[in-house]
Amino acid sequence: MKNLLDQLRDRELIAQVSNEDELAQHLSSGVRTVYAGFDPTSDSLQIGNLVPLLGLRRFQLAGHRPVLLVGGATGMIGDPGGRDSERELKSAEEVRGNVAWIRQQASRFLDFDCGENAAIVVNNMDWTENLGVIEFLRDIGKHFSINAMISKESVRRRVEDDSTGISYTEFSYMILQSYDFVILNRRYGCTIQLGGSEQWGNITAGLDLIRRMEGKQAYAVTFPLVTRADGAKFGKSAGGAIWLDPEKTSPYSFYQFWRNCSDDDVIGYLKIFTFLDSTEIEGLRIAMEQDPGLRASQIKLAEELTRLVHGEEGLATAIRISNAMFTNAIGSLAENDLMQLALDGLPATRLGDREIMLTDLLVASGLAVTPRGEITLGQARKLIKSNAVSVNGEKIIDDSFVLNRENSLYGRFQIVQRGKRNHHLLVFD
Numbered sequence: 001m002k003n004l005l006d007q008l009r010d011r012e013l014i015a016q017v018s019n020e021d022e023l024a025q026h027l028s029s030g031v032r033t034v035y036a037g038f039d040p041t042s043d044s045l046q047i048g049n050l051v052p053l054l055g056l057r058r059f060q061l062a063g064h065r066p067v068l069l070v071g072g073a074t075g076m077i078g079d080p081g082g083r084d085s086e087r088e089l090k091s092a093e094e095v096r097g098n099v100a101w102i103r104q105q106a107s108r109f110l111d112f113d114c115g116e117n118a119a120i121v122v123n124n125m126d127w128t129e130n131l132g133v134i135e136f137l138r139d140i141g142k143h144f145s146i147n148a149m150i151s152k153e154s155v156r157r158r159v160e161d162d163s164t165g166i167s168y169t170e171f172s173y174m175i176l177q178s179y180d181f182v183i184l185n186r187r188y189g190c191t192i193q194l195g196g197s198e199q200w201g202n203i204t205a206g207l208d209l210i211r212r213m214e215g216k217q218a219y220a221v222t223f224p225l226v227t228r229a230d231g232a233k234f235g236k237s238a239g240g241a242i243w244l245d246p247e248k249t250s251p252y253s254f255y256q257f258w259r260n261c262s263d264d265d266v267i268g269y270l271k272i273f274t275f276l277d278s279t280e281i282e283g284l285r286i287a288m289e290q291d292p293g294l295r296a297s298q299i300k301l302a303e304e305l306t307r308l309v310h311g312e313e314g315l316a317t318a319i320r321i322s323n324a325m326f327t328n329a330i331g332s333l334a335e336n337d338l339m340q341l342a343l344d345g346l347p348a349t350r351l352g353d354r355e356i357m358l359t360d361l362l363v364a365s366g367l368a369v370t371p372r373g374e375i376t377l378g379q380a381r382k383l384i385k386s387n388a389v390s391v392n393g394e395k396i397i398d399d400s401f402v403l404n405r406e407n408s409l410y411g412r413f414q415i416v417q418r419g420k421r422n423h424h425l426l427v428f429d
Helices: 004-010 020-028 047-061 092-109 133-143 146-151 153-159 173-188 197-214 251-259 263-273 278-290 296-327 335-345 358-365 377-385
Strands: 033-038 065-070 120-123 190-196 219-223 348-350 389-391 413-418 422-427
Touching: 004 020, 004 047, 020 190, 020 219, 033 047, 033 173, 047 065, 047 092, 047 190, 047 219, 047 263, 065 092, 065 173, 092 120, 133 173, 133 197, 146 153, 153 197, 173 190, 173 197, 190 197, 197 219, 251 296, 251 335, 263 278, 263 296, 278 296, 296 335, 335 413, 335 422, 348 358, 358 377, 358 389, 358 413, 358 422
Parallel strands: 033 065, 033 190, 065 120, 190 219, 348 422
Antiparallel strands: 389 413, 413 422
């Protein structure tokens, strides 16, 4: 049996690790407490947060106790890591609201009722809110060397950038995060922190602070930054970030994001984001080489991640909508399915109570585009007459057809389709 660190490395989930041999022995000799922190910069986590979140789950499945820290205090400051400019500071009320949402959202991924390795959720505002400035400077700040702090990558890059620099507020983030590690070490015996590779400087500062204040050894494991093979930023779609909250990214769009990833990315994503074993992943890789058109790897990835984040019901809905769109069986969709498409699943026009000519919508939506790239009313009429346009799954050949509430699905929705893959949603509010 490979040790846990070797398993993580096989899945391409190790960027840096401190004292690896010693940590491997530490993990194999008892139940250890491990934590990862999530700052409430929004009211939902994104798919990039899945890497450390699932990292906690992997440690729990290996028999260790995960602590999920929500940064009610550090979220008020802003982490300079991975950024080229100062974060916009959020109000205390907004941060409190985000903390509540993230605590609820993230807790779905861990087991809170499994004995000695049951998960814990904490908020660092609990021990920071009443921390006095003199106590902070005398008892904690005295252990930090400015020279050492500036040498950390997350700080050094900002210090050397004359156009942005770094404020004392963000400069102090490292101290607050390090103090979190000390408190968790005292209260829960936490000895391991997980995080993204951009957090290495902050995490190792915490190791040093535990050694100085507590006289104890602690460890760090960081995960690599997930990238796309084409160099584009991971976790973004045409509509923006991919969120874990179904009210911000629908289960259908979430499913489609993973379903449409490239052949160059999919095997790496299966390793990083799923719990499939190496044998099954290798089988999917071989199947993709033999017949990439089947997209079996992408379908498996989409199913595993959508089930994990949105449950069986969310997965079933995503598959049902996907099949209906692919087969032009629009009329089979439930009203809730169409509401998902209205949220983020399709380009959409909201019309109020007005009606609109089909030809005009084809022009306004850009579907009436010619081979030369022009969008014209004549092309709209030509498409209709050539049997290339459907409304709610039905072919329309009348170029005087009017879209209104009366001929809508559920009195609200019209899905206009050109060819097999080009759709536009009309919503009567």
